[in-house]
Amino acid sequence: MAIKSEVSDAPEILNLENFLPYRLYRLADAVSREFSRIYKDSHGLTRPEWRTLSGLGQHGTMTATALGEQSAMHKTKVSRAVAELERRRWLVRSPDENDRRVEHLTLTKAGLAAYSEMVPLAKSFERELLARLGEEERAAIVSGVAALEAKLTLG
């Protein structure tokens, strides 16, 4: 049997368990699922709501557009998350002086309280996640992610 036919007869096979896009997605999904307990189980937030809360907690006041850029969310996700947090009275909107299309979003005391409560939990989640790894493994995942991020168009 000629080599040429040998290599072209058998269909080329992809090993899914070893395929980086799949592994990355599955890993992120597992981590995200675990992490979601912090905002979902305790307060019934969705991920977009959590990110919105987190963005505002971090930056004080932002517009919806800025939120979308900071946390890599589509404008519709932001819009709905903001609406829900407003319904909970966790944030308020205030009109922009110069541009009447724009709204500035700010957490209320209640929103800030929820944020302050979750931040330590989030940090310890990350800490414990990384603590399961050895020193070089930790460095590997962090720098590996950073390297790929740098090469991609994110958000």
Next chain:
Amino acid sequence: MAIKSEVSDAPEILNLENFLPYRLYRLADAVSREFSRIYKDSHGLTRPEWRTLSGLGQHGTMTATALGEQSAMHKTKVSRAVAELERRRWLVRSPDENDRRVEHLTLTKAGLAAYSEMVPLAKSFERELLARLGEEERAAIVSGVAALEAKLTLG
């Protein structure tokens, strides 16, 4: 101002852009989005459908349960993906001899053809993705992901 009040007054802040669960998710999402062009744009497949095709292409014949385990999908996703691939006549079901609940799934010639067409594209996608990185960066992401996978309950 006493140190104690200094540290407890300001709300602790989480830097989202630096938070591993967020970064991981955003990265996986971006990679997955780019990759999806291979199965979505050309054949209109969803991710579960692609994974199902991929699992069967790789293993020949599988049950729905096995597919779910191999590709980290919930049984409902598998069920719907299988139904769609069957509708396209890309796979067939055959009953199990001993257990009438079980179905064995196999790609048809058409399914296999689609699979064979996509595999090289998938491989070159991964290759080119990794080619954007330097040697150590490549090693870092691969071993970092592997390390985290090992510590988590996946799927």
Next chain:
DNA sequence: CCAAACTGGTTTCATTTGTAACCATCGAAA
């Protein structure tokens, strides 16, 4: 000054997803 193009943000609609209930069959134990 006015039309066209653009931008911030919301809504609508179709698709996808997750949860739970469900149906059929199987295996073990009484």
Next chain:
DNA sequence: TTTCGATGGTTACAAATGAAACCAGTTTGG
């Protein structure tokens, strides 16, 4: 053998998502 709990797989329903249309309001170019 009958019954009861697990298992393979599907379905129903509610919630989350994405794409595109949409509404204001703003800017730009003629």
